[in-house]
Amino acid sequence: MSSPEYFDCVIIGSGEAGKYTAWTLGSKYGKKCAIIERKYLGGACPNIACLPSKNFIHSASVAYNFRQAASYGLGSFVAKADDVKVDMTVPGHRKVAMVDGLMDLHVGNFRKANTEVILGEGKFIGPKTIAVAGRMLTGDAIIVNTGTRALVDSTIPGLVESKPLTHVEILDLEVLPSHLIILGGGYVGLEFAQAYRRFGSQVTVIEKHERVLGKEDEDIVEALVGIITGEGVRIITSAKIDKVSGASGDSVQVSVNVAGSISKITGSHILVATGRVPNTENMGLEEAGINLTRSKHVLVDEQLRTTADGVFAVGDCAGSPYFTHISFDDFRVVLSNLTGCPRPGGTTDRQVPSVLFTSHELAHVGLREHEAQDRGIKYRLGKMPMAAFLRTRTLGDSRGFAKVLVEAEGDKILGFTALGLAAGELLPVVQLAMKLGISYKEVSNLVIVHPTMGEGLVGLFNSV
């Protein structure tokens, strides 16, 4: 057997953490990296997940705003709101143009970093040895960054046979579903539900738990559901799916059992959004000494080291919270290890901020109110309607609210949640205050420009 080709670092999967590692090791440290990618150069985010879905959401919000044109004196352009029909090929082309631009950027970055990009499916054939496209590679460091994929639950009778859409296919759909049925009321389900409703589809979301977005506080979910259902999305909760029949793209029927009462929902398309599974099977991981967890994520410690010497795992496949910015932070942790100065604590106690990109956005960081109550953590609460964030008045939509949890005995911020227009933009200043461990009063004492969204934080933090 010939000996493997040597690289300083070999990365399987070109997701967020992996590509930044290659770009940085190559451009800043002069290291020679190889990155192996089977389909989506740069990973899910720029190709089939975050960025294309947000591009779509923006197209949908233009359609939504167009229907409101009369309230801005533009009624003569829109005879009747229902007359606005979206040619779905156009948002599709807009998305493709964006992705093409992002790919140019990626190719340029790999070139600048002198990274060898190898297209193919990477598989371990021995400790630190990987086979791909008829080649055999090894390196000082190996990084597994293979991500996750949408779960299509084969235990639901008829679901697989109905050929449901996942987030990948729906982003390429060039027709508007007359009725889109969405299984799962989590991030993917709700973002697409509102977007497709805004494009003009009838939309039904079916969620198995008693609430959508099960992790969030009840008051937040109630307010968000009010906004989304107010636009015409139907949400069915506490629902068990008994059976799916028919075919997505033609006619599909879902039998739903809610507390023993069975109903049949008929739609034109069905989208699965019921969670994700790690891409860790058939890769020779365990044979190479890389153990998996019960959920089939790669088992890692706080420095993202696997059970095999010199092999790291990063991003979704390592069970890090499923967000691109978290995968990016995994890159920082691994880089700190590869450059000889491991980040103290690694991934322990890092912030996990999130934004659900519905309109209105749901932004969160730190402790939720129900989590504090469940854990018996005492807190003081500041809560303020978005109407008191005066910027929202200028934008004509003041729905939603924000709340902040502060220590009962001290002044540190424990958690922050906001539901409102552009709420995601409020996070960094709160995150910084939390990270520095400074008093919430430092935020309420800031001079913040009037009338920006951030200005509302002064009132919110004063209300504690």
Ligand SMILES: Cc1cc2nc3c(=O)[nH]c(=O)nc-3n(C[C@H](O)[C@H](O)[C@H](O)COP(=O)(O)OP(=O)(O)OC[C@H]3O[C@@H](n4cnc5c(N)ncnc54)[C@H](O)[C@@H]3O)c2cc1C
């Ligand atoms: C619809 C949708 C919208 C989302 N929106 C957001 C958002 O707005 N903000 C946010 O922060 N997060 C969002 N996420 C989550 C985010 O996309 C993921 O958390 C992120 O992409 C994970 O990155 P990663 O580094 O783990 O790898 P990934 O981006 O998953 O990349 C892994 C890569 O590995 C490749 N691969 C797998 N196996 C092999 C193999 N054996 N050989 C070679 N290559 C392989 C895959 O093709 C893929 O390109 C969204 C997810 C979805 C589904």
Ligand SMILES: NC(=O)c1ccc[n+]([C@@H]2O[C@H](COP(=O)([O-])OP(=O)(O)OC[C@H]3O[C@@H](n4cnc5c(N)ncnc54)[C@H](O)[C@@H]3O)[C@@H](O)[C@H]2O)c1
């Ligand atoms: N804006 C963002 O940052 C963003 C957007 C999309 C996805 N993501 C990431 O991707 C992850 C995956 O998203 P997702 O929406 O696929 O998963 P999710 O875990 O967020 O939500 C899945 C939902 O499906 C429900 N469910 C599960 N099985 C079901 C069944 N049989 N019938 C009905 N409902 C069922 C769950 O109770 C849950 O509410 C997210 O958790 C998030 O981390 C992030």
